[in-house]
Amino acid sequence: MELKFLKRNRTLIITIDGEIDHHTCEILRGETERALEKMGGKNIVFRMGGVSFMDSSGIGAMIGRYKDIQRLGGKIAIAEANDRVGQIFLLSAMQSLIPSFPNIDLALEYVEGGKE
Numbered sequence: 001m002e003l004k005f006l007k008r009n010r011t012l013i014i015t016i017d018g019e020i021d022h023h024t025c026e027i028l029r030g031e032t033e034r035a036l037e038k039m040g041g042k043n044i045v046f047r048m049g050g051v052s053f054m055d056s057s058g059i060g061a062m063i064g065r066y067k068d069i070q071r072l073g074g075k076i077a078i079a080e081a082n083d084r085v086g087q088i089f090l091l092s093a094m095q096s097l098i099p100s101f102p103n104i105d106l107a108l109e110y111v112e113g114g115k116e
Contacts, residue, residue: 001027002050005035010074011111012041013104017050020058028061033068042074043111047104049080059092066097079107 001018012035020028032044044065069076078100081089089095101107 003028003031005031005039007039007041008108009112010041011043011045011108012036012039013045013047013108015047015050017052019053020051020061021053021055022057025057025061028058029064032065036068036072042069042072044069044074044076045079045104045107045111046077047079048085049082051082051085054085054088059088059094062094062098075111077101077107077110079104 001016001020001024004015004017006013006015012032014032014035016028018024035041036044046062046065066076076098078085078089078098080103081100086100089098089100099107099110101110
């Protein structure tokens with residue numbers, strides 16, 4: 001798994017490429033926490049177009065980040081999820097917690113602009 005971090009205003013944009021599974025979810029958690037602390041953000045947008053696989057550990061990692069962001073008073077969203085990840089979010093009902101958007105601009109509008 002490869003992670004790329006970019007800050008825009010108070011939003012941390014995390015581009016994920018590769019697999020999110022029990023081997024990589026701790027890396028995702030730790031690096032996300034460090035980046036949030038370093039960059040001072042309160043929102044997260046995960047760009048997931050390059051995610052090739054995600055298992056239940058990945059779902060747990062996403063829910064954990066959701067809880068972290070809730071404590072900060074921020075918002076979290078998914079952008080550009082491919083069909084495979086979209087199915088996982090749909091089947092696990094994660095979209096009720098973490099909305100998914102077809103592109104980064106809509107996701108940023110949601111987290112920064114407060115649009116539901």
